[in-house]
Amino acid sequence: MTTATATSTRIFNFAPGPAVLPEQCLKQAQQDIWNIADSGIGVLEHSHRGSVIKKVFEEAEADCRKVANISDDYAVIFQQGGSTLQFAMCPMNFLTPDKTADYLHTGAWSKKAIREAKLFGNVHLAYDGTGDNFDHIPGPDEINYSANPEYVYYCDNNTIFGTEWSAPPQTDHLLVADMCSNMFSRPIDINRHAVLFASGQKNLGPSGGTLVIIRKDFLEKANADLPVMLDYQTQVDKGSMLNTPPVFAVYFMGLVFKWILANGGLKGMAKRNDEKAKLIYDAIDGSDFYQAVARPDSRSRMNVTFRTPNEDLDAKFVAEALENDLSGLKGHRSVGGLRASLYNALPMDGAKALAQFMADFAQKNG
Ligand code: PMP
Secondary structure (H helix, E strand, O other): OOOOEOOEOOOEEOOOOOOOOOHHHHHHHHHHHHOOOOOOOOOOOOOOOOHHHHHHHHHHHHHHHHHHOOOOOEEEEEEOOHHHHHHHHHHHHHOOOOOEEEEEEOOHHHHHHHHHHOOOOEEEEEEEOHHHOOOOOOOHHHOOOOOOOOOEEEEOEEOOOOEEOOOOOOOOOOEEEEOOOOOOOOOOOHHHEEEEEEEOOOOOOOOOOEEEEEEHHHHOOOOOOOOHHHOHHHHHHOOOOOOOOOHHHHHHHHHHHHHHHHOOHHHHHHHHHHHHHHHHHHHHHOOOOOEEOOOHHHEOOOEEEEEOOOHHHHHHHHHHHHHOOEEOOEOOOOOOOEEEEOOOOOOHHHHHHHHHHHHHHHHHHO
């Protein structure tokens, strides 16, 4: 049996989400649930209108801006409803039946976003990866943009298939990015985007809170007369406190932002994430036993998808990995096989332990 760290009984968690969180943040949260900022009251029990939680929100926003170098041209808000609600909120705010947005269809999550957008406006499929079973990210020659889209939508990391854009799509139009599963895992060019969003549960914190970054001059074009909860402008005006917000999720995101800043910022995250992913892809490429699911030029650093020679061995791999304190490695039901999620908070030792286990398993079963 391996142990995840010398100091704890926790095991390595490769789940796609909810997923591993930084140990320091979990320990801080344990204390703050009991008594935050010496107030004698825990973070879960404070009014969101009081000074303690007000400060929590202000710090979370300020640290978020520092992490990604987000200028005053952008609003930063914390929402409920997950990334799935953003699939609808974005077209609801920015499309009408006579307007078109371009969507780059790279997998199960973009499919859901496209469905929602069609409820509010026209969707031009600038790329459709269905025929290739979403095994890659399109190159510029595979993409056909429409004449004048309101925005170009892409999913930066396809959690299920294990593909990831190495850089944002090349277009002069403003982008909308689903960064649910790779937000803050590497430096981001915020300024090419109209909207970026990511729910908690992967790199950012627990589920229940969603980070949305919106360009203010784009927001000026938003539709009026929307239900207030679904109106970006109202949410921005109310400082994410239109109604009772998901206080704990935002509090925890704030801890994660501080953790990122203390650990080399986005460059530090990127370096460690590249190293961890390389360990696992090398273990796949270095053996005839494993087969990668995604095309090599499109591989995700966050979700590594692969297979053993057959489904029985996939199941045996998952079971024996768990006996070795390596959890959450079963592939998504639509893809099958195996998936190792290597989010920011997964320690390097976790990736090393998995690579070693993969080598041992291939030797015994190959
Ligand atoms: N987009 C992507 C890329 C995802 O991985 C997920 C969740 N796994 C979602 C959207 C949906 O997120 P939520 O469940 O928070 O709505």
